[in-house]
Amino acid sequence: MSTKKNQSYNVITQLFRYKHSISSAEIQQKLADNDLPNSERTVQRLLSDLKNIGLDFEYNPQNRKFKFNPSDDDYQTKLIGLMVAADFMQSVAAFPTNTLQFIEFDDRVVAKGSTFLPDLFKAITTTKWIEVTYQRYENDHPKTHLVAPLFLKEFNYRWYLLAVIKTKGPGKTNMPLLFGIDRIVNLSLTDQSFNKIKLQKLSDYTAWTKGHIEKPMDLFDDVIGVRFTQAPVQEVILKFHPDQAPFIKSQPWHSTQKILVENEQEFTIEICVRPNDDLLTMILSQHGNVEVIEPKELRQSVIDMLQKSLDLYAPTKTTNKKNKR
Incomplete structure (x- = not known):
């Protein structure tokens, strides 16, 4: 994605974030103020792209404005925040020598194991089994597992992977676990695909039964952080x-x-x-x-x-x- 396009998305999402209801003329003016392409056709294309990405808004013909309509406020807030942050980080990364003399990030932002994130995300989206060499803090020696990666979660400057370990032997149930990415020693993608729909039925596992699990992220709905518990809501x-x-x-x-x-x-x-x-x-x-x-x-x-x-x-x-x- 081009830098100018990213900047344009950033301008529009920030307008929605602060005003909730904006006209095409306001968008054009804001884009012009930032020396970005601002024709009516460009605005319509940008709005269409944002809607396809997942931003929820609708056009009101009475006042000729686009109204931000967060049907899922938490998701919308995360989406806008992510786009704004991505644009900022891209600007920093483009000229690190110049920008880092004015900015200091928390050392924990670049979390240990974050180099594995691209491969993990690729494995999740392509539903491929991966081989993970993992070392727990309490163990002296790492162990290697074949796992189906389902979901990535960041909490308190650490990344976690929700995955299902492939067990050996007939009649044995694949077991879902949470892996701290900072404890992954090595990983490699395989060419074997897994049945994501089957593995997403995590409510089948009695330890995590909640009754409304349709996708992996649902496991985290009722908890703060990443530590699962048998306690009721x-x-x-x-x-x-x-x-x-x-x-x-x-x-x-x-x-x-x-x-x-x-x-x-x-x-x-x-x-x-x-x-x-x-x-x-x-x-x-x-x-x-x-x-x-x-x-x-x-x-x-x-x-x-x-x-x-x-x-x-x-x-x-x-x-x-x-x-x-």
Whole structure:
């Protein structure tokens, strides 16, 4: 895709992001301001391309404007954000020597194992079995598996691969697992295709049964992060210090986030998830700015973790003796 075309997409998506309803004349003017092709025919072609990509908008003949119509707000937000970020990263990569003197990325942005991403994505889209050499943190020696890759997920600056291991022997069930890409030592694509439809029925595996799994990404609907759990979906109520409201609203904890209370004394939200270790980590990272109201089990887990942390700083008998002197 050409750089100018990418820039044009970026201009239009940003207009939709901030105005939600824009006219063809506004698009033309914005494109012209950025020294980009801006004829009426060009605008129509760009809009058609964006619609084919997945951006949801419709034309209103009454006010002659295109209205951004996010039927799936979370997906639309991700799509626009990805396009804007891709355009920016492409600009940085085009002239790295010049741009990197003004920009510093977090070292974790370039995650370990990210060099495998192109091959993994190719294997997923072409439904090819891949041979993966994988080393767990707790094992000294890597193991090689033949796996069917289904889905890639990024969380907390790490990439994960959802895949199904091909087991040997008749009557044995292929087992779905989550692989940390940073622990992949080597991988190679094979010329063998797998039946993606069959392997996508992940609800057949009792450990992950949820009842509404139609595609691999559905496994992550009810959890924060990547750690699966047997816990049922629950209403998690979190009470924040009111100063945290702008941050929690601008970066929701989950797609189900709903504001229950917002005033000068408190900011309380509700999310519907399966409580897991990743949720617990997010709560603890708030450094005392959040209180778990419900469920009681999660609240107690937070109390236990905070007490465990306090115990690390408890004065020892030796310290007490020194203080007495």
